[in-house]
Amino acid sequence: MQQPSFYGGYAGLNFDVAGAMGFASQLGPQTVLQSADLNSPEVFKQNIQLAQGQIARVQSLARNALGGIQNAYYLGTNPMQTAADIAGLKQALFELVELLRQTGVGALPLEPPQVPDPRPESALVEEESRVVQALYERQQRIQDAASVVAGFLSFAGAGEQPGPGSSAAGRRA
The missing domain is CATH 1.20.5 (Single alpha-helices involved in coiled-coils or other helix-helix interfaces)
Incomplete structure (x- = not known):
């Protein structure tokens, strides 16, 4: 089974605090590092990046679903695609909740990365x-x-x- 693209460069990392239950089995085979310190700053940074990638995926699916709903009565709008976007959004939200719960990142507010002003x-x-x-x-x-x-x-x-x-x-x- 191929890893979803929303994991970015961290597709093989899943640090399950609850002990290999739930999230790891739902997203497919993932490597849980036994020797990694789950409380280390590096692991926490990786978990935050995973969550931010998942949030970007949820935002994209939400925009697509909203666009399909808003344009439902226009010619060329495919209701099956809108339904698929909504189903994908529900699944992505579930995966995001599980990721936030199991990594502990959900206890903190996630802010978008700061984009410096180029001026x-x-x-x-x-x-x-x-x-x-x-x-x-x-x-x-x-x-x-x-x-x-x-x-x-x-x-x-x-x-x-x-x-x-x-x-x-x-x-x-």
Whole structure:
């Protein structure tokens, strides 16, 4: 039986903490290293990479299934392919849960790998400075508009209020 491609370069490594039950038998023959320390940082890194590969596979299958569902009524959409994508997604989710449970990686949050920004630091600082300056100018315009409105309100409130017998024409004269 051939190993699934989602294991990347670690197809032969499966460190089953529960002792060769469950996950190893469901995914086919895999090598469990007897002499490997299951708590070593190297094994943990490999388990995280296995989990990230499996997560990428789940994401891909989920996108395919969602696309098939969204385009179900369009010509050329194959409902059998959508059903196969959903079935594959269910299986991949099950395998991911088992991998996370047996390796102990499931107890930690998995974050996507950090992709460094290729721009130099000076460009990033310049861009952030422009954003901050634009926000500052916007806030300044809001404060200026508020002070104009406050000025109008105080000017209107300072004028004489017409009495009960006076009219607007009498005030102008």
